[in-house]
Amino acid sequence: MNLIILVWNYLKARPLNTAINIILLALGIAVIAILLLFNRQLEEKITDNARGIDLVVGAKGSPLQLILCNIFHIDFPTGNIKLAEAERIARNRLVKKAIPLALGDSYQSYRIVGTNQAYADLYKATLAQGAWWKKDLDVTIGANVAALAGLKLGDAFASAHGLTEGGHDHEEHKYVVTGIMAPTNSVLDNLILTNIESIWVMHEEHGDENADETHEAVHDVQPTASFKPSPLIPSIAAGDSVKEVTSVLIQYRSPMGAIQLPRLVNSQSSLQAASPAFETARLFSILGVGVEILMGFAYVLIVISGLSIFIALYNSLKERRYDMAIMRSMGASRSRLLISILLEGGLLTLFGSAVGLALGHGVLMLLAGMVEETQKAGITGMVFYTQEWIILVGSLLLGLLCALIPAIQAYRTDISRVLAGN
Amino acid sequence: MITVSNLSFNYTTSAAIRFPEIEVNAGEHCLLLGESGSGKTTLLHLMGGLLRGYSGSVKLDNTELSQLSETALDRFRGRHVGFVFQKNHLISALSVRKNLAMSPYLAGLPVDQQRIVQVLDDLGLEGKADHRVTELSHGQAQRVAIARAVLNKPSIIFADEPTSALDDTNCDRVIRLLIDAASQNNATLVVATHDHRLKNKITRQIQLR
Numbered sequence: 001m002n003l004i005i006l007v008w009n010y011l012k013a014r015p016l017n018t019a020i021n022i023i024l025l026a027l028g029i030a031v032i033a034i035l036l037l038f039n040r041q042l043e044e045k046i047t048d049n050a051r052g053i054d055l056v057v058g059a060k061g062s063p064l065q066l067i068l069c070n071i072f073h074i075d076f077p078t079g080n081i082k083l084a085e086a087e088r089i090a091r092n093r094l095v096k097k098a099i100p101l102a103l104g105d106s107y108q109s110y111r112i113v114g115t116n117q118a119y120a121d122l123y124k125a126t127l128a129q130g131a132w133w134k135k136d137l138d139v140t141i142g143a144n145v146a147a148l149a150g151l152k153l154g155d156a157f158a159s160a161h162g163l164t165e166g167g168h169d170h171e172e173h174k175y176v177v178t179g180i181m182a183p184t185n186s187v188l189d190n191l192i193l194t195n196i197e198s199i200w201v202m203h204e205e206h207g208d209e210n211a212d213e214t215h216e217a218v219h220d221v222q223p224t225a226s227f228k229p230s231p232l233i234p235s236i237a238a239g240d241s242v243k244e245v246t247s248v249l250i251q252y253r254s255p256m257g258a259i260q261l262p263r264l265v266n267s268q269s270s271l272q273a274a275s276p277a278f279e280t281a282r283l284f285s286i287l288g289v290g291v292e293i294l295m296g297f298a299y300v301l302i303v304i305s306g307l308s309i310f311i312a313l314y315n316s317l318k319e320r321r322y323d324m325a326i327m328r329s330m331g332a333s334r335s336r337l338l339i340s341i342l343l344e345g346g347l348l349t350l351f352g353s354a355v356g357l358a359l360g361h362g363v364l365m366l367l368a369g370m371v372e373e374t375q376k377a378g379i380t381g382m383v384f385y386t387q388e389w390i391i392l393v394g395s396l397l398l399g400l401l402c403a404l405i406p407a408i409q410a411y412r413t414d415i416s417r418v419l420a421g422n
Numbered sequence: 423m424i425t426v427s428n429l430s431f432n433y434t435t436s437a438a439i440r441f442p443e444i445e446v447n448a449g450e451h452c453l454l455l456g457e458s459g460s461g462k463t464t465l466l467h468l469m470g471g472l473l474r475g476y477s478g479s480v481k482l483d484n485t486e487l488s489q490l491s492e493t494a495l496d497r498f499r500g501r502h503v504g505f506v507f508q509k510n511h512l513i514s515a516l517s518v519r520k521n522l523a524m525s526p527y528l529a530g531l532p533v534d535q536q537r538i539v540q541v542l543d544d545l546g547l548e549g550k551a552d553h554r555v556t557e558l559s560h561g562q563a564q565r566v567a568i569a570r571a572v573l574n575k576p577s578i579i580f581a582d583e584p585t586s587a588l589d590d591t592n593c594d595r596v597i598r599l600l601i602d603a604a605s606q607n608n609a610t611l612v613v614a615t616h617d618h619r620l621k622n623k624i625t626r627q628i629q630l631r
Contacts, residue, residue, distance in 0.1 A: 001520060001523035001524060001526075001527035001533050002527065005520070006516070006520075006524070009515045009516050009520065010515045012515070013514065013515035322509070322511045323511070323513050323514075323515075325511070326505075326507075326511040326513070327513075327524065327528055328472075328496065329470070329472060329499065329505045330499075330500055330505075330524060330525050330528040330529060330570075331496050331497055331499055331500015331501065331528045331529035331530065332496065332500075332528040333492070333493045333496045333497075334492065334493075334496075335493075336528070415472050415473075416464075416467040416472045416473040419463075419467070419472065419507060419511075419582075420463045420464070420467065
């Protein structure tokens with residue numbers, strides 16, 4: 001026999017009351033847990049994916065679109081920019097590193113990115129199997145692409161135009177998988193990497209079919225004595241006036257870059273620079289409204305459950321006045337009664353928040369299992385944050401707070417009056 | 423065992439109630455008689471340490487109750503005193519066994535399951551240990567209350583109107599059980615009542631006016 005058993009039996013004696021209190025609190029806590037887990041993971045992914053990229057330079061359009069397209073690969077390109085113009089930016093002394101990207105095609109909605117090795121290095125990617133792409137039309141694929149699209153080493157596939165399945169297929173040329181990357185827990189897991197020349201090869205045909213596009217055939221450029229390679233794509237001569245890329249990812253040499261480069265780029269009529277940090281902050285402030293409304297809703301649920309626990313304890317205490325008095329007559333001290341009531345409130349909220357956290361993780365696990373997008377974004381229910389301890393401790397405090405007034409009443413029980421006053 | 427001298431108690435508004443000198447020896451059984459309002463319950467609560475703030479002297483086992491701190495008094499009460507009230511006041515959320523176990527637990531004594539079974543047997547409650555108290559009849563509940571009062575082998579058992587709501591047969595049975603239980607445990611028994619049916623059961627009688 002101890003106080004926990006006593007309190008447990010009191011909770012068991014009123015199953016409906018106990019259940020509704022636990023469910024109310026659990027719902028509130030679950031919403032908070034889901035928001036916490038989802039938001040934190042999303043934020044981590046976003047900062048991870050944008051790490052090392054200070055500026056994205058691309059065609060004019062929405063800066064947010066530029067970021068979503070070129071860093072997170074979830075939006076369409078704003079257009080193309082001339083390679084020569086990109087080179088001018090890349091040669092700026094404030095630029096430490098410039099990585100060209102050529103986008104446009106996909107396979108089973110996994111984006112094909114024409115780039116160079118520096119892009120894979122940005123995410124510290126390593127190979128799980130095979131080798132990095134070397135020749136045109138060689139591809140190295142991300143871990144998720146291999147797992148979800150079912151591509152293996154040596155597989156050949158035709159890409160589709162755009163980012164959705166069922167677009168125009170480039171049947172004339174097929175990519176060949178030469179390597180599979182180990183999971184990086186970044187956007188790279190969902191990408192198919194190749195060189196920029198491959199993208200040009202694909203669209204050369206494409207351009208011939210559609211007369212309105214003005215792509216020129218790719219020549220095999222033979223290095224000659226006078227050949228000066230482009231700083232972005234070594235196989236092409238510097239200052240090539242025809243070749244285009246989608247964007248260039250820039251890393252600054254010094255903080256001065258952050259002040260000068262965006263202005264420099266934006267002043268050129270055909271180019272636009274967007275800062276990932278700024279745009280993602282803007283994105284979060286837009287999303288934040290929805291998150292705050294949900295949070296507010298969760299807090300309302302928690303306050304209601306607190307109130308419900310208070311009322312339940314307060315009412316049950318009226319029925320238990322005799323229990324209190326009789327326990328005192330058997331030797332229980334005032335403080336022991338106080339503790340037993342506090343324990344009851346604390347136990348209720350502890351149960352509630354434990355169920356709530358489990359529910360939150362469960363829902364997210366279910367979501368990750370059922371919705372491919374969540375899986376692609378790398379969001380799981382299996383991570384635990386220290387904030388969850390704060391939620392547990394916080395709800396325990398809530399329980400103690402709700403139980404405080406009833407507990408003080410129990411403390412003040414006048415045993416003689418209760419026992420005599422039948 | 424119980425010594426009451428010069429005792430009076432003040433409820434805040436009404437005048438002080440004065441109580442006669444009382445001396446009850448160890449193992450003695452005694453009846454506290456008086457009409458409603460004569461202060462029987464008050465005296466019983468004072469002697470049982472349920473009510474404090476009296477003037478005069480109440481000694482149990484040579485301990486002056488007013489000299490104990492509140493917590494010490496709680497502890498003393500748990501170990502030396504057993505109570506039986508008119509209403510049984512069993513804790514309805516607990517089983518019979520757990521109701522009984524509360525008694526040693528709250529008194530800070532080890533819980534002896536064998537003793538619980540033995541006391542239940544003595545009171546004709548074999549096999550009822552794991553029943554819910556709400557499943558018991560009134561008479562059975564009363565016996566559980568008596569079992570709870572004697573479980574810790576207290577030196578004194580106070581009973582407040584244990585029979586006033588019972589018919590003659592049950593009245594007879596309950597007082598017999600109380601007397602037997604007290605004798606078996608060598609406990610002093612004090613029964614406060616206005617029930618005249620008890621007058622021929624216990625010879626030592628104290629009349630309050």
